[in-house]
Amino acid sequence: KAGVTQTPRYLIKTRGQQVTLSCSPISGHRSVSWYQQTPGQGLQFLFEYFSETQRNKGNFPGRFSGRQFSNSRSEMNVSTLELGDSALYLCASSFHQETQYFGPGTRLLVL
């Protein structure tokens, strides 16, 4: 089975712009979660989608949003980018909310 894929792998944006990241889960997995990883804050949970519905949400501002499509692929959007949004964004998929399997991540740099 193919693993979790994320695109793009690297991204450079400037402050004020917006960005969309994409995640394709493992085939058959309907739950997709997003995390932000920074050296200072570690791994922070953003949100989780299941069957196109947001099921859980972390403590991030409304600039961070996501969605999930009928094929379980998910996108994450960050609007009005700030310097502090520079991070590795990780997507994870799971089957029946057990083990999460992570993608390689998208490294976002905001200048």
Next chain:
Amino acid sequence: AQSVAQPEDQVNVAEGNPLTVKCTYSVSGNPYLFWYVQYPNRGLQFLLKYITGDNLVKGSYGFEAEFNKSQTSFHLKKPSALVSDSALYFCAVRDSTSGTYKYIFGTGTRLKVLA
């Protein structure tokens, strides 16, 4: 509140020696516990998990972890460390107190295996 603690930012061990990476947790109910490893510029890779049953769990790459309910710990171990084990290790717990599930990760422990 549910939480996971990894008390050591870094662990250094000589190649061939046994290694231990510590994790303690605080959850209500029965914990689902996980260990992940992250290599530079990569996502997290699943190593092993504890849900129920035998307290000693075996996982990938020769790693194992011991669940200790009385000490609320889930330490990761390997009998003989390899230089290639050098990476960032995360402990995680599944939190189900809100009625749905969230995964809470520790802050990570950097393992350095010295040749």
